[in-house]
Amino acid sequence: MDEKFDCIIVGGGIAGLAAAMILARNNMKFLLIEKGEFAGSKNVSGGVLWGHDLARLVPGYWEEEDGGWERFINHRRLTFMDEQSTFSIDFKSSHFNETPYSGVVVLRSKFDRWLAGKVQEEIDQSDHAMESFIATNIKVDEVLMENDKAVGIRTGDEEFHADSVILAEGVNNLLTRQVGLQDDYVPADHMLTGIKEVIRYDQKVLEDRFQLNGLSGMSNEFVGYSTDGVEGGGFLYTNRDTISLGLVAGIKDMREKEKSPHDILNTFKGHPVIQDTIKGGEVVEYSAHVVSSGDKRVMPKELYKDGVLLCGESANLLMNAGKAIQGMDLAMRSGILGAETIVKAKERGDFSSQTMKEYRQALDESYVMQDINNFQDAVHMLHSPEMFKDVPNLICDFGRKFFTIDNEPTKKSREMMSESIKEHSSYWDLIKIGFKGAKSL
Amino acid sequence: MNLMKLSERLGLVSYRNQAKSEIKPHIEVDTDICNSTCPHKCTTYVCPANCYTMDEDGKVHFQVEDCIECGTCMYACDQGAVDWNYPDPEVGRGVTWNFG
Structure with a gap:
């Protein structure tokens, strides 16, 4: 492929796919590169996608018979836990039954793949239907830099060139480090390991046990015994016929307290109240994924430089101020704002930091950085x-x-x-x- | 519900190139560092896939086959022993999540 793209997006997760959707919608010529077999195949989250941005990307997504999401949240629970007991704050409201939903539970292997399908539909209708691509099974080894400006990527011996690169590579942001926006070694201080099990039930059993109606769902966060004295917390989310049960545990804290995440998971699962809650299910997957704590100190030095933008977890965007664990919605918004900046850059013919910094400004003005800044104390x-x-x-x-x-x-x-x-x-x-x-x- | 052993949990994971006997490791660990100057050898307990093990003599060993690419060891190791990368789609191992 000799021709140059307007943009190369590295990563087919939520940030990368959101960016791709906006680029396709604005008739940009782009290449999205995903290292997995398909978008979502290497992605893990808790996970609830909070907020309304999904409706911006896929209008009326809730009308689809079998969309990529699992259940919408109308039931929230925050549980304090000691060795024997749980004490919960519980809120359920039919207010949350209204569309667009304010939160949907997702399983990423299915959701991201579905979203990638929607992006492909958008590409097919764009001016560059035959020149924009979602390419899977390709690992990007390097961002090509000329005079400290990103000009493309290299995979193996092959190079692809573009006016801009969006790094949406996830939390283990090796390319972000390569272009110098984050230190080569990121210490464990503000990083946590998330581990979870997906546990399957007969759908009727699941719906009865958690009082689900149609596609309604519940999110439950846990503080206390769920992490066995280690920094972090547990979670339980209801999917269609499975639950996602897991926890996040501080890596530095585990190192110092000599704890294993899978032992902590067993402690959590072995709690008498959790035992009653999850009785009878069959574990169908065990997974793990690092997340940042939402502490600003672990964010990259800057989110842009000449020809390159950082979106989603590449920028360690995460937010948990006790109300909800937000990561995927921040990824989605940052992908949208990043792509909008690329569209502007193309109009101006200027992909330098002069234009790229407007991404940072837009992100600062949006709820993403407003919340991250305002809730650091929390x-x-x-x-x-x-x-x-x-x-x-x-x-x-x-x-x-x-x-x-x-x-x-x-x-x-x-x-x-x-x-x-x-x-x-x-x-x-x-x-x-x-x-x-x-x-x- | 019975609490599962880690090996049973890992048995549920789908790996790429699982049938290939020769794979290219995507993580390189300088276990000489682990076994000489490291004060904690924490990878042997923080890794969710138990890729790092300690033998009877207290020596750290690493195998990449069960790695689920979470990244924990890259942050946990503050001794510079872990050279972390993603697996190559063709010749590496790595995961494909069924649920994610």
């Missing part, structure tokens, strides 16, 4: 030992006291709370956490 708090240990223990201890009826004179709740606090923390610590919490949320 991120730090959630990853503090008090939050994954003391607070869940205290809450569960209080719950046990509060719900115990033992035909003895009952203490007032305030007294029970006071006892639980003394046992698991101190008023002073709680005031500090409360103050931090009030400030950060």
